Every structure is written in structure tokens, then in C-alpha cells.
Amino acid sequence: MFKMLFKLASLKAVLAAALLSVLFFNARAQSLNLIPKPVRLEPGEGNFVLNARTSIVLPAATDTGFASLFAARLKLATGFNLPLAVARSLGREPVAHLKHLKPGARNVIRLVQDENCLKSKGDEAYELEINSAGVTIRAARSAGWFYGMQTFMQLLSVGLVQNQKGDGYVIPAVFIEDYPRFKWRGLMVDVSRHFFNKDVIKRYIDQMAKYKLNTLHLHLTDNQGWRVAISSLPKLTDVGAWRVPRTGYWRGQKAPEPNEKATSGGFYTQEDIRELVAYGQQRFVEIVPEIDVPGHSLAMIAAYPELSCTKKPQQVLAGDPWNASRTNVLCAASDSVFIALDKVIGEIAQLFPSKYIHIGGDEVSRAYWDKCPVCQQKIKDEHLGSAEELQSYFLKRVAQIVLSKGKKPMGWYENLPGGLPDEMAVMSWKDSKGGLLSANKGQQVVMTPAFFTYLDFYQGDPYLENAIFTVNRLSTTFQFDPLPEGINAKNVLGGQGSLWTEQVPNERKLQSMTWPRAFALSEVLWSAGNKSDWNNFIRRVESHLPLLDREQVACSRYFYDAIVTATPGLNKEMLVKLSTEVEGLDIHYSFDDTDPDQYYPVYKGTPLSIPKGAQSIRVVTYRKGQQLGRLLKLPVTELQRRMPAK
Incomplete structure (x- = not known):
């Protein structure tokens, strides 16, 4: 009997020791705050x-x-x-x-x-x-x-x-x-809308490499600037790299005034490009160039108006005061266009060792081609059914130019009746459907669906931000799945975050729009299906914030902000719900036009009624007496605007 009790006690001790060992093991594993996991x-x-x-x-x-x-x-x-x-x-x-x-x-x-x-x-x-x-x-x-x-x-x-x-x-x-889950673990930077010099790009590469991101896609050309020197076509940078200076919100900027000088912009010399390529290679980051045609081409047309359907002189856009009088589309039927693109792509192929050259190909306003007699004749000669099929024709010709230079073409996914070139790798950007269709057709695919990976989308409440379109919170990016159900996984190269820079005028903004969402991309694209849960991930992100501060890298902390939602009550009156992305935060609020701190009422989860006469709600988040989120002041009129439609 005593021997049996002794054995049971010993067994309990062994089990307790084993349990403590497991707990200690797990605690140590949890304390190693690595990104990606x-x-x-x-x-x-x-x-x-x-x-x-x-x-x-x-x-x-x-x-x-x-x-x-x-x-x-x-x-x-x-x-x-x-x-x-x-x-x-x-x-x-x-x-x-x-x-x-x-x-x-x-x-x-x-x-x-x-x-x-x-x-x-x-x-x-x-x-x-x-x-x-x-x-x-x-x-x-x-x-x-x-x-x-x-x-x-x-x-x-x-x-x-x-x-x-x-x-x-x-x-x-x-x-x-x-080891990595995907070969293509990328970030895209649009250097056309705002130009970032080579030193900024080098620092960006440094930060990418630290978190095992290995592909930098540079959007080098668009309506607002041409950013790479082409020796055989010098006007591309003499003219196309410069626009009149404008500051502030992108939309609604004034068009160039008579005799106003174009002094804002810049470009990379060919020596700059070689330097950046070598810098990336040392850090195992490959730079993939993009020359965006036939749309998004106003900078090219400003330099060489004869490449458009109208042949009229144009100016590089300052901001986005778009109207139909500005031709931003290359003539799809002009031999001179393909001769020029052969020169451009030939020099780009020599500058960039990358396997791919990205040729853009999306968001083309075909209205110019509908009015162009040369384009209409080409549609007849090639037995094409429409201007949409002319777009397919154009892309297939440009793809052949890329192939002739020993490179592989890549482009943004477009649903065209004439299809995309079979040899072209595809970036799926509107959603994941284009990538799924292309991968299952046998094409190589990079997934960058906007609502998960677009880094120009705002990260917190839109009332506090000047970003465009919609929200893409850190938690949303963390949910990104490059392998949607039904996709042929062997054709998925990987994915990337894409940062369009209409509202990104300087390096600090460039950094804060990238980090910490690039942490989530790193985890999704590297961690071989071993991605952790959200709470574990956010704990690791928090451990890296002081490191980024020491390295003087700007990092958004908007994931700490309160989220304010307007919702109808039982009697159709407006109620206010408060929430956060991060667990364990206290949300303090006020309706009396005073700024709340940790001593103000704490939101308990029950939707709030708006007191009579209240003009606004103000909310802020705290953890253990420390303010973490921004103070958000929302007028009641803004909340009414957010009410779901009946």
C-alpha cells in the first residue's frame, strides 16, 4: 500500500516536473519575439x-x-x-x-x-x-x-x-x-507620384531585408513623372520627370498656370540604378522595374506628344486634376510607339538583372482609341472585335519586346476579351479572382489584392487621415491569404504589399504607411503556413516598436486607436459602438466636448446613446494608465453619415 502511494506520489512529481518543463519551454519560445515566425x-x-x-x-x-x-x-x-x-x-x-x-x-x-x-x-x-x-x-x-x-x-x-x-x-x-513559404515576398513603391531619391530607397531596402522581404517592385512611370533615364530618349527625364510644385491633398490640385515652371520631381540616372541594384543584391533584395503602358503614360506623352493618338502637347500632372482633354494613353496602333518602347525596354533590361520587367497594362481609357482613325484601322486590319481587344493586341506586342530582351513580362491583371499574353506573369490587384483564374490557366501569379495589401489605404479612422479609398488595418493585412481556395498553388510566386504614393510626400510617411503592415506581410509570405494567432503576432509587433524607434524608422501605431461605429438601435435611434483591434485596451470617452483621459468613463461593451445636445464624441485608448491610441474627435454629423443605409 505504502509502495503504491509512493509510486503515485513519484508519478505526480514527474508529471508536475514535465508540465513545468513544457510551460517553461513554451514561455521561452513565446519570449523570442521573431518576425516572421x-x-x-x-x-x-x-x-x-x-x-x-x-x-x-x-x-x-x-x-x-x-x-x-x-x-x-x-x-x-x-x-x-x-x-x-x-x-x-x-x-x-x-x-x-x-x-x-x-x-x-x-x-x-x-x-x-x-x-x-x-x-x-x-x-x-x-x-x-x-x-x-x-x-x-x-x-x-x-x-x-x-x-x-x-x-x-x-x-x-x-x-x-x-x-x-x-x-x-x-x-x-x-x-x-x-525556410520561406514563397519565393516572391515583396513590397512595391510608387516613385512616380512622389519621387524618392536613391538614399531613401536604400534605407527602405535595409528595412525590408531585416524582415526577410526579398523583392522591391519600383513603379517607375505614371502620369505624374518618369523616373529612370533612358539615354536614347532623353526627353523622358528632361521633360517627363518634372511637374509644377503642389503641396497638400492630392485631389483637386490646380492645373499648371501659364508660364509656371516645372521644378518638382527627379529621376534616377543609370548609374543610380546600377548602384541600387548592387545595394539590393548585397542584401538579397531583387529590384523589379515597372514601365506602365499603355495607360498611365502622360509623363511619356508630355515628353513625346507624337506617341499619343491626339499628338497634342501635354504637361505632366501635378496632383490629379483629371479631365478628358489630357491624353494619358499611348496610341496602340502607332509603330513609333513600339519603336520607342523597344528602346526603353532594351535599356531597362540592361540595367536590371531581374527576371521580370513589369509592363503595367491596366486602367486604360480606351475612349482615345475609339476616336483615333489609326487605331480603328488597326482593329479592322487585325480582325479585332473592339478597343478592348486592341488593348490585348498592344500588351501582346509589348510582351514580345520584353521576351526579345531575354526577360519575362509581368503585368497587372485585366479581364480582357482578347486575354492577356500567355507568357506574362500576372499581379492580381483588384481581388484574388484574377490571380486564381490566371494561376489555374498556367500563368505565374503574384498576389496583391487591394483590400488586404494596398499600403496607401488608411490604417485608422478616416476622419484623422488623408489617405484615399478605404481602410486596410494591420489586422486586415494579417488576414491576407495568397492561396485562396481552389488556386493552383504551384503557379503562385508569392505576394506583395503595394504602396501608391499620391498621399505619401516624404520618407517618414513612406515608412509609417509600410510598417507595421509589412510585418504582417512578412509573416504571411515567409512563415510556411506556420502563422501564429493575432494576439501572438501583435505581442511580437509591440516588442519590435522600440527597435524601430532606435533605428529611426517611422512606424504607425494606429492599431491602438479606438474604432467608432454608428449603428441603429431598436427604435431606429443612432447608437455608438466602440472597439479596438488590440485586446486589453481600455476605451475612455466623453460627449461633453472635453478630452478624455484614463479617469473618464470606460466603455463596457454596451452601445452608447448620444445625450441630447451633444455635438461630438471623443475617445482614446489606454493600457495600465498609459495612453496608446490617438485622441479621436468625431462630430455627431460624421456619425450620422456613417449610419448604415436603410
């Missing part, structure tokens, strides 16, 4: 202490470029100028400028080339092992090492912790196995 993570015991005596050890005969970048980032984070070393290896010549370390050396960050490391998972796969003796990053290719380094930097930098002596930084022991 790794495919597999196993916390270990103990820590590694990075100090001034740590070395970075490379395999023999390895290019040191990306390792030097790693060392530079470590110096910026810690102040330590860590040396690069090469592991001794029989049968190989030593690298003259690097010291050599024995294989068993301690206090090292060691890069190990292993052709069998996650062999089936591609060149970007890696294993990261950290223990008290050192750090090992295994990969088959340099890209894997690079992404292992980004993970290591997050483990070090998020909540930077010094050891007791104060001469080093503590990194928890861990084993990580990681």
Missing part, C-alpha cells in the same frame, strides 16, 4: 554572450561581402568591432586578409556550408543553433546564411540585454529551422 523553434538551456572577443567565422573561399554587412550591423547594435575569420580546412588555400581559427574554437559565430541543409526547401533555408559555446548558422547557399543572420540580429536587438559584467550581450540558447 520561424518554421521550427526549440528553446535551449543557457545563453550565448556576445562580446568584443567574439569572431565571425566563415568557410574557406567564401565571399565576405554579406558577412561584412553583418559585422557592421553588430557594431552598430553593440559597439563591438568583431573580426572576420576563416575556419581551417585541409586542401584549401588560406584567405590572406583573414585570420584562421580551428574548427573547435569557442565564442564564435560560425557560418557552415552544408549542401544537405534543408535541401528541399530552397536556397534561402537555414538552421540557426545558439548555445553557450557559440552560434552556428548552417545553409546550402549564401542567402540562407543571410537570413539566419537576420534572425540572429532580432534575437540580439529586440530587448537588448547586457550580461552582469556589462561587457557583453546575452542571447538565449535556441535551435531554429527555417
Whole structure:
């Protein structure tokens, strides 16, 4: 009897210890606030202490470029100028400028080339092992090492912790196995509506690479500016890169005045492009160029009016005072247009090593072609049924030009009766349906459905923002699924966030419209179906906010704002519902035209009646006495406007 009781007690102790071990294991795993979430993570015991005596050890005969970048980032984070070393290896010549370390050396960050490391998972796969003796990053290719380094930097930098002596930084022991879900993990920046110089783009690339985003799609041309020098067509930048200066809200801007000089804009020289491409390559970010035709072409037509149907002189748009007198569409039947595009695409193909050249192709106003006798004759000659089929004809000819330069064409999805070129990869932007149809037809697809991935959409209450169209909150982007039901997954390259810049005039706005929503995109596109729940994700986002602050990267915190919804009550009177994206926030409110703080009434979940005479509601969010959301002041008239239609 006593033996049985003893055994039961022992069993309970073992189970309790096992439970504590599991809880400890899970707690440590949760505390490693990595974005994107790794495919597999196993916390270990103990820590590694990075100090001034740590070395970075490379395999023999390895290019040191990306390792030097790693060392530079470590110096910026810690102040330590860590040396690069090469592991001794029989049968190989030593690298003259690097010291050599024995294989068993301690206090090292060691890069190990292993052709069998996650062999089936591609060149970007890696294993990261950290223990008290050192750090090992295994990969088959340099890209894997690079992404292992980004993970290591997050483990070090998020909540930077010094050891007791104060001469080093503590990194928890861990084993990580990681690889991407998709090859194309992208962001698009529209540099036409507002121009961003090469230094801004470099900083953008830096930030992308830290979170394992690997494709930068540059929208280089549109109605508001042509941004890349083409030596055979110099007017594209002499004229097309400049517009009259305007400041403020994009819509309704005044058209150019008589004799007003076009001084606002800019462009990248071909040397700038080569520099940006090389900068991206060092950080494993590929730059994909877009030349948007036949619509969105006013900047090109302003430079060369003979390329339009009307042949009339035009000016580059300042803002968006659109009217029918401005021709922004190339003539689809003019041989001179295709000759010019052959020159443009030829030079673009030489500048950008990217496999793809994006040719735009969407939102074409075919009214110009309906009135153009040359276009109408082309429709007859080619036995086309309509101007819509003429658009298909045009895109197919441009696609052949791209193919002739050794590149693959890509374009925005359009539902055209003549179809899109079979050889063209497709970006699905209005929704996911175009991508689904194209992928199932056999075309390569990049998913960027607007309501989940458009980064120009506002992030908080529209009353406080000047962004256009509609809302795309952080939580909405987190719900993005690049593989809608029924799609042929093998034809989906991946996805991207697309940032149109009509309302993005400077770098700080560019950053805050990108981050933190790009965190969600990173997680969706990298984490191999291992995406966490929303609460876990938002906790990790919050841990990265101080890091972005230290790095002077603007990041929107509008996900902390209260969400105000007007709804009808039982007697059709207007009630007000308050909510938040993030759990655990207190919403304080007032109706008496005073600004609420943590001492004001807290919303309890029951819709609020508006007191008689109240002119507005004011709301703000707090957590543990700290204000997190913006103070939102909404007039009652605005709430009435938001009431659902009867």
C-alpha cells in the first residue's frame, strides 16, 4: 500500500516536473519575439554572450561581402568591432586578409556550408543553433546564411540585454529551422507620384531585408513623372520627370498656370540604378522595374506628344486634376510607339538583372482609341472585335519586346476579351479572382489584392487621415491569404504589399504607411503556413516598436486607436459602438466636448446613446494608465453619415 502511494506520489512529481518543463519551454519560445515566425523553434538551456572577443567565422573561399554587412550591423547594435575569420580546412588555400581559427574554437559565430541543409526547401533555408559555446548558422547557399543572420540580429536587438559584467550581450540558447513559404515576398513603391531619391530607397531596402522581404517592385512611370533615364530618349527625364510644385491633398490640385515652371520631381540616372541594384543584391533584395503602358503614360506623352493618338502637347500632372482633354494613353496602333518602347525596354533590361520587367497594362481609357482613325484601322486590319481587344493586341506586342530582351513580362491583371499574353506573369490587384483564374490557366501569379495589401489605404479612422479609398488595418493585412481556395498553388510566386504614393510626400510617411503592415506581410509570405494567432503576432509587433524607434524608422501605431461605429438601435435611434483591434485596451470617452483621459468613463461593451445636445464624441485608448491610441474627435454629423443605409 505504502509502495503504491509512493509510486503515485513519484508519478505526480514527474508529471508536475514535465508540465513545468513544457510551460517553461513554451514561455521561452513565446519570449523570442521573431518576425516572421520561424518554421521550427526549440528553446535551449543557457545563453550565448556576445562580446568584443567574439569572431565571425566563415568557410574557406567564401565571399565576405554579406558577412561584412553583418559585422557592421553588430557594431552598430553593440559597439563591438568583431573580426572576420576563416575556419581551417585541409586542401584549401588560406584567405590572406583573414585570420584562421580551428574548427573547435569557442565564442564564435560560425557560418557552415552544408549542401544537405534543408535541401528541399530552397536556397534561402537555414538552421540557426545558439548555445553557450557559440552560434552556428548552417545553409546550402549564401542567402540562407543571410537570413539566419537576420534572425540572429532580432534575437540580439529586440530587448537588448547586457550580461552582469556589462561587457557583453546575452542571447538565449535556441535551435531554429527555417525556410520561406514563397519565393516572391515583396513590397512595391510608387516613385512616380512622389519621387524618392536613391538614399531613401536604400534605407527602405535595409528595412525590408531585416524582415526577410526579398523583392522591391519600383513603379517607375505614371502620369505624374518618369523616373529612370533612358539615354536614347532623353526627353523622358528632361521633360517627363518634372511637374509644377503642389503641396497638400492630392485631389483637386490646380492645373499648371501659364508660364509656371516645372521644378518638382527627379529621376534616377543609370548609374543610380546600377548602384541600387548592387545595394539590393548585397542584401538579397531583387529590384523589379515597372514601365506602365499603355495607360498611365502622360509623363511619356508630355515628353513625346507624337506617341499619343491626339499628338497634342501635354504637361505632366501635378496632383490629379483629371479631365478628358489630357491624353494619358499611348496610341496602340502607332509603330513609333513600339519603336520607342523597344528602346526603353532594351535599356531597362540592361540595367536590371531581374527576371521580370513589369509592363503595367491596366486602367486604360480606351475612349482615345475609339476616336483615333489609326487605331480603328488597326482593329479592322487585325480582325479585332473592339478597343478592348486592341488593348490585348498592344500588351501582346509589348510582351514580345520584353521576351526579345531575354526577360519575362509581368503585368497587372485585366479581364480582357482578347486575354492577356500567355507568357506574362500576372499581379492580381483588384481581388484574388484574377490571380486564381490566371494561376489555374498556367500563368505565374503574384498576389496583391487591394483590400488586404494596398499600403496607401488608411490604417485608422478616416476622419484623422488623408489617405484615399478605404481602410486596410494591420489586422486586415494579417488576414491576407495568397492561396485562396481552389488556386493552383504551384503557379503562385508569392505576394506583395503595394504602396501608391499620391498621399505619401516624404520618407517618414513612406515608412509609417509600410510598417507595421509589412510585418504582417512578412509573416504571411515567409512563415510556411506556420502563422501564429493575432494576439501572438501583435505581442511580437509591440516588442519590435522600440527597435524601430532606435533605428529611426517611422512606424504607425494606429492599431491602438479606438474604432467608432454608428449603428441603429431598436427604435431606429443612432447608437455608438466602440472597439479596438488590440485586446486589453481600455476605451475612455466623453460627449461633453472635453478630452478624455484614463479617469473618464470606460466603455463596457454596451452601445452608447448620444445625450441630447451633444455635438461630438471623443475617445482614446489606454493600457495600465498609459495612453496608446490617438485622441479621436468625431462630430455627431460624421456619425450620422456613417449610419448604415436603410
